[in-house]
Amino acid sequence: xxxxxxxxxxxxxxxxxxxxxxxxxxxxxxxxxxxxxxxxxxxxxxxxxxxxxxxxxxxxxxxxxxxxxxxxxxxxxxxxxxxxxxxxxxxxxxxxxxxxxxxxxxxxxxxxxxxxxxxxxxxxxxxxxxxxxxxxxxxxxxxxxxxxxxxxx
Amino acid sequence: xxxxxxxxxxxxxxxxxxxxxxxxxxxxxxxxxxxxxxxxxxxxxxxxxxxxxxxxxxxxxxxxxxxxxxxxxxxxxxxxxxxxxxxxxxxxxxxxxxxxxxxxxxxxxxxxxxxxxxxxxxxxxxxxxxxxxxxxxxxxxxxxxxxxxxxxx
Numbered sequence: 001x002x003x004x005x006x007x008x009x010x011x012x013x014x015x016x017x018x019x020x021x022x023x024x025x026x027x028x029x030x031x032x033x034x035x036x037x038x039x040x041x042x043x044x045x046x047x048x049x050x051x052x053x054x055x056x057x058x059x060x061x062x063x064x065x066x067x068x069x070x071x072x073x074x075x076x077x078x079x080x081x082x083x084x085x086x087x088x089x090x091x092x093x094x095x096x097x098x099x100x101x102x103x104x105x106x107x108x109x110x111x112x113x114x115x116x117x118x119x120x121x122x123x124x125x126x127x128x129x130x131x132x133x134x135x136x137x138x139x140x141x142x143x144x145x146x147x148x149x150x151x152x153x
Numbered sequence: 154x155x156x157x158x159x160x161x162x163x164x165x166x167x168x169x170x171x172x173x174x175x176x177x178x179x180x181x182x183x184x185x186x187x188x189x190x191x192x193x194x195x196x197x198x199x200x201x202x203x204x205x206x207x208x209x210x211x212x213x214x215x216x217x218x219x220x221x222x223x224x225x226x227x228x229x230x231x232x233x234x235x236x237x238x239x240x241x242x243x244x245x246x247x248x249x250x251x252x253x254x255x256x257x258x259x260x261x262x263x264x265x266x267x268x269x270x271x272x273x274x275x276x277x278x279x280x281x282x283x284x285x286x287x288x289x290x291x292x293x294x295x296x297x298x299x300x301x302x303x304x305x306x
Contacts, residue, residue, distance in 0.1 A: 006287070035216070035220065035223060036223055039234070059212070067188065080203050082192070082243075083244075084211075085241040087237070
């Protein structure tokens with residue numbers, strides 16, 4: 001497989017990945033460690049919350065999405081990471097036994113002026129459940145290596 | 154301890170929490186599960202990356218911050234959660250043996266017009282390492298229960 005460089009991303013391009021099953025056990029384990037709010041740990045507390053039932057921590061959903069991004073294309077790319085996230089929205093709860101799919105869409109691309117060996121690709125990530133409902137979106141400006149930074153080909 | 158309601162938050166109010174030690178083991182464990190990019194898993198890969206050494210996944214830092222938010226005040230509040238995050242910035246890498254402190258600052262507060270039993274508090278979170286450097290910021294509009302939604306006192 002050829003590594004993805006900055007030049008390989010074009011606006012509008014879409015990459016699909018999944019599905020990924022989410023288990024009750026991992027929802028509870030993540031919540032116990034990182035976000036022990038009752039609606040992420042207990043079915044009844046979830047029903048009595050705005051989630052309307054046990055639901056994953058938004059940070060768990062974000063972390064699952066990150067893993068899907070890695071497996072979808074990022075580990076086979078020249079990604080250098082990101083300094084932050086422009087927007088995160090948790091649209092619907094992620095439930096035990098949900099099957100998540102990821103859609104990555106390239107919003108725009110630009111080469112760094114000060115460091116031409118780096119290009120920034122703004123990536124729009126959408127996570128869907130098995131009903132086709134969007135559960136999370138985020139926009140991440142991500143740095144990739146440029147192909148010609150490796151010298152003339 | 155009295156639960157924190159919407160009315161207990163006032164713009165400019167600050168809450169400090171920590172420190173929280175971050176171990177190499179937990180950095181590696183989180184990365185292996187959720188963000189297996191080389192700079193989060195391997196010292197040499199970290200040195201060869203923009204992180205300049207092994208550094209935690211930004212999603213790990215976010216999850217650690219969430220746990221500190223829970224322990225600082227959120228679990229003793231009427232929080233109903235948040236539908237997203239306005240801004241996330243990872244300013245510096247989090248390293249093994251870093252000791253993190255959290256500062257929460259209330260930006261502004263407003264009562265929901267359609268649901269007066271809910272108030273939205275925009276919270277600005279800053280995470281610092283033991284050198285006083287900011288490692289992460291985020292802004293989260295969070296829903297809290299209002300005191301008078303419990304009926305006249």
